[in-house]
Amino acid sequence: MRVPLALTACLALVACDDGEPDRGYAWALGVGLPVPLVPEDNPMTAEKVELGRHLFYDTRLSGNETQSCASCHRQELAFTDGEALSTGSTGQRTPRNSMSLANIAYSTTYTWANPLLLDLEKQMMTPLFGFDPVELGLRGMEDVLIERLREEPRYEALFAEAFPADDDPFTLTNVTRALACFERSLLSGNSPYDRYLGGDQDAISESAKSGARLFASEKLECFHCHAGFNFQDSIAYEGRPPRNGIFHNTGLYNIDGKGGYPAGNTGLHEFTGVAADMGRFRVPTLRNVAVTAPYMHDGSIATLSEVLDHYAAGGRTIVDGPNAGVGSANPFKSSFIRGFELTEDERADVLAFLDSLTDDTFLTDPQLADPWQ
Ligand code: HEC
Ligand code: HEC
The missing domain is CATH 1.10.760.10 (Cytochrome c-like domain)
Incomplete structure (x- = not known):
């Protein structure tokens, strides 16, 4: 329950100088949360989180532009949707209940029972591209998605700032990396308890x-x-x-x-x-x-x-x-x-x-x- 003392001392700083790839990112850890682990190839940055937030709430991320991640993960419901089962963008029902994304950064496997989904970057392939059931329904529409994102003026700066080393930052990999960074920023550690x-x-x-x-x-x-x-x-x-x-x-x-x-x-x-x-x-x-x-x-x-x-x-x-x-x-x-x-x-x-x-x-x-x- 308690965070080790050394860790607590570390939490007070903007980032721990321990060589971790998330150096420089200010985790909003609240009273009692430890520092999450992040994949080496996707360190946290404020810029990726901000891009990820725009993508998470963007209906361009569904085939028919009716739904975003947030359709089934609503902030005021701790990123669940209040339904027993969720409904995807084409009306199909998911077999399971939408899960809270609070503190998702600490989980070691994702979804209700899958032992093989170990990364947020991979988990989102199911809602984005899955077809049984269809959730966001982007299967076969990768290029369409990237074109849609290019056309939104706000994204030009957001992608460039999030991925400054890339000649063309508009890639599916960068979409998934930014979304995962936003998800890892969903930290809940300030309850009365x-x-x-x-x-x-x-x-x-x-x-x-x-x-x-x-x-x-x-x-x-x-x-x-x-x-x-x-x-x-x-x-x-x-x-x-x-x-x-x-x-x-x-x-x-x-x-x-x-x-x-x-x-x-x-x-x-x-x-x-x-x-x-x-x-x-x-x-x-x-x-x-x-x-x-x-x-x-x-x-x-x-x-x-x-x-x-x-x-x-x-x-x-x-x-x-x-x-x-x-x-x-x-x-x-x-x-x-x-x-x-x-x-x-x-x-x-x-x-x-x-x-x-x-x-x-x-x-x-x-x-x-x-x-x-
Ligand atoms: C053996 C491990 C285990 C124990 C002991 C246990 N739980 Fe659970 N709990 C689970 C699992 C696994 C689920 C999900 C089960 C499912 O959906 O089939 C769950 C689900 C829940 C949920 C639903 C959460 C949600 O988001 O849907 C609540 C609330 C809950 N447990 C509270 C409790 C309380 C209170 C106790 C003690 C009385 C308790 N649990 C004891 C493993 C456990
Ligand atoms: C149509 C509703 C729907 C949409 C849209 C949706 N999700 Fe989900 N999400 C679910 C459901 C249902 C589950 C539980 C899946 C399961 O166990 O089969 C889930 C599970 C998850 C989990 C696992 C949580 C955990 O605790 O393991 C993550 C992470 C997640 N969703 C992120 C996203 C992201 C990111 C997007 C957008 C790319 C998205 N979801 C879009 C319904 C949705």
């Missing part, structure tokens, strides 16, 4: 403090998976090398009594084909979770109180319909999902704690907002 950890005893209520203790207790077990400063266990930062491949089954489904999850959403199993990987998903961050409803990989839980019902039961029971089954009996379920009893007060405390993770600065920061408005 961060301020409390930073020493401000009054930053959160007594109820939220009790909730934090319950969250970190062996009764609720939440902290094993929602671990550390980002409440997520697949994480890396300067001084901590990546830990990959951590996926868990929380007993959300058990359709056939043998652990089955709905077809098309079987989690890690979809990539490995290994039976025991059925229903295993990556742990999402809980930062700003109060504004990212609905929940879970398929948006199948509407409220945080119902999320607590699911965990309290040691896995969700669905009584009827095609997905009926007793999740608590899922044979592939993590041993940390055992179920527990909560009094009404304790429930309110855990909810108050989760609420204290909402970082209003992040949700309203003009530097992360739409520059075209």
Whole structure:
């Protein structure tokens, strides 16, 4: 939870003189965030972040110019979209729930269950060029995209300043690099809970403090998976090398009594084909979770109180319909999902704690907002 002292000292400076390629970039680290790792071939610069912000909010990035990344990743919702499943630019539905991009710079694998997507630069190929389902729908339109960008007067200076060494900076690689830099700048470390950890005893209520203790207790077990400063266990930062491949089954489904999850959403199993990987998903961050409803990989839980019902039961029971089954009996379920009893007060405390993770600065920061408005 705490940042090592040496690191904290380093955070106060504009950049650490440790030879890292992001030298000179001022990370907005807030109270309790460590320095993210960045790929050597894409160091952070303020100029790339600014170009990336323009691209993130630009509908030229969809085939029919109706959608941008921000259509499904809205700042005021911690860069989620408020829908159970998202709708792409041609009306197709995504199989999974849009994910928060808060503190995405620390993740070691991207999306809900893909163990192979290790870079932001690669992840965005799916929304940009994917066709099953179509999201932004730019497949086969790489040249069209570059021409569109060239025609926008603002981009001339933005691309030139972001990539000063390039004769012609208008390339797809530079588009992806700038977008990734903007994504890495989406740092959320100023919630009331961060301020409390930073020493401000009054930053959160007594109820939220009790909730934090319950969250970190062996009764609720939440902290094993929602671990550390980002409440997520697949994480890396300067001084901590990546830990990959951590996926868990929380007993959300058990359709056939043998652990089955709905077809098309079987989690890690979809990539490995290994039976025991059925229903295993990556742990999402809980930062700003109060504004990212609905929940879970398929948006199948509407409220945080119902999320607590699911965990309290040691896995969700669905009584009827095609997905009926007793999740608590899922044979592939993590041993940390055992179920527990909560009094009404304790429930309110855990909810108050989760609420204290909402970082209003992040949700309203003009530097992360739409520059075209
Ligand atoms: C049509 C809606 C939609 C659009 C447009 C979209 N996304 Fe997403 N995004 C999603 C969904 C849904 C997921 C979860 C994907 C999955 O697990 O299959 C996601 C996941 C992600 C993730 C992974 C987050 C994590 O915690 O691992 C990143 C990063 C991301 N999107 C960035 C982008 C960028 C950058 C763009 C623009 C180039 C973009 N998205 C456009 C819906 C969208
Ligand atoms: C075994 C690891 C594990 C434990 C223990 C655990 N979680 Fe989770 N949590 C996950 C995973 C994995 C998901 C995503 C599951 C999915 O979508 O199928 C998740 C999803 C969530 C979500 C939804 C977030 C979103 O953006 O959709 C919330 C809220 C949550 N957990 C809170 C808690 C709380 C509170 C506890 C303790 C009572 C807890 N978790 C215990 C692994 C865990």
